[in-house]
Structures are given as C-alpha cells and as structure tokens.
Amino acid sequence: EPEVTQTPSHQVTQMGQEVILRCVPISNHLYFYWYRQILGQKVEFLVSFYNNEISEKSEIFDDQFSVERPDGSNFTLKIRSTKLEDSAMYFCASSENSILRPRQETQYFGPGTRLLVL
Amino acid sequence: GEDVEQSLFLSVREGDSSVINCTYTDSSSTYLYWYKQEPGAGLQLLTYIFSNMDMKQDQRLTVLLNKKDKHLSLRIADTQTGDSAIYFCAENPSFMDTGRRALTFGSGTRLQVQP
Numbered sequence: 441e442p443e444v445t446q447t448p449s450h451q452v453t454q455m456g457q458e459v460i461l462r463c464v465p466i467s468n469h470l471y472f473y474w475y476r477q478i479l480g481q482k483v484e485f486l487v488s489f490y491n492n493e494i495s496e497k498s499e500i501f502d503d504q505f506s507v508e509r510p511d512g513s514n515f516t517l518k519i520r521s522t523k524l525e526d527s528a529m530y531f532c533a534s535s536e537n538s539i540l541r542p543r544q545e546t547q548y549f550g551p552g553t554r555l556l557v558l
Numbered sequence: 559g560e561d562v563e564q565s566l567f568l569s570v571r572e573g574d575s576s577v578i579n580c581t582y583t584d585s586s587s588t589y590l591y592w593y594k595q596e597p598g599a600g601l602q603l604l605t606y607i608f609s610n611m612d613m614k615q616d617q618r619l620t621v622l623l624n625k626k627d628k629h630l631s632l633r634i635a636d637t638q639t640g641d642s643a644i645y646f647c648a649e650n651p652s653f654m655d656t657g658r659r660a661l662t663f664g665s666g667t668r669l670q671v672q673p
Contacts, residue, residue, distance in 0.1 A: 483663040546606055
C-alpha cells in the first residue's frame, strides 16, 4: 500500500541553524500538509499546499517557516533560525483532492521527523 | 474555533472491549477521524466517519457518532496487547462549506492493555 515517507527520522541542530525536513507524499495525491507535535501536546496543523502554493496556514506558520515542492515527488519544510521551542515531531501528510468522495480527503501521515534544537 | 477533547488515559484487560470517547465543537458538517500512534511512530489512520452517519463498523472497530451531543466514540472489541497506543480523535470541517482542510486533533487517549 502506498505510504508517505519522511527523512530524516531524527535531526539534531543548534539553535539558530536552518533545517529542511523532507517528505515524499503518496504519488497520486495533490494536497500536502505539515503538522507538528510538541512532546506531550496535541498535534497542531501548520500548513497545507496545493498546486504549488500555500492554501491554508495556521498562526504557528510564521515567516520562520517555508514550504516548497522542489520537484515532482518531494515536499519540504524549511525552518530558518531554529529556536528551542521548535523541538517537536514534524509530520507530513497528503490527501487526494475530491469534493465528491470523503475518503479521498482523508489525510495519510508519514512516520514523522523528530527535531531536537539544542 | 474548533476544539476536540478526549480523556487522557484508559486501561483495560486483554479480551475486554475498549471505548475511547471524544467530543467536538464544530457545528458544521464535518469528517471525524481516529488515528493510532504507537510509541515513537507516526499517525496511522484507523477509520473515519462523516457527520451524516451514526455508526460505522470495520472489523473489531465500531465508531458511534451522536451529532446532537457532538460525541464520538471508538469501540475496540476483543482488545489485544498490540492495541496499546495513543488514539487521537480529529475533525475536519467540511471544506465544501469552509474551504479548509486542516485537521483539529484531540490531545489523545493512551490505551493500556493489561495481559
């Protein structure tokens, strides 16, 4: 069964450094998402992406963050000038695009990248 | 805004049924999902239900939806030790009404299955 993949599984970085988290969504999916889960807290929506542009973003997704689809398969989240509070598990998800069938809006999640900012 | 609430912890014995509860606030038509997260792993989609349904059954899983009370439950029959995990309820407002696709998650219920 197709699945969302993410790399790396773990990343340790120094405060102030830039990190890029990578995701390969399911191949026929058109919507892509990033979520994060700070340890012990809820999973929070960051951003959704469709047709090479951001379609929706949360208050968390400020100028420190950016997303990109650099090629036909990858979807990346860049975090500039990382802060201690950016330490979290970052999940990528993807979904098909259909206004007729609910199942095709279901978001399938990757295994996550655990980011630790020191 | 939307809010989703869950109890934090549930302990059951192997072979018993588990019932995990969730309440939500969004009054518009919505999709509701159950995800499972095993330690150190990602979010595995278990099942979903649309708000025009009352019940959905999928093997050992039964989802019940009470739209009036905005209450969702996940029943796991014959619970096994392998079911031990955190279970997240999530809602997605109908994008046909709102244009939004962001999922709002509950805080998760940790299910502990004792042998």
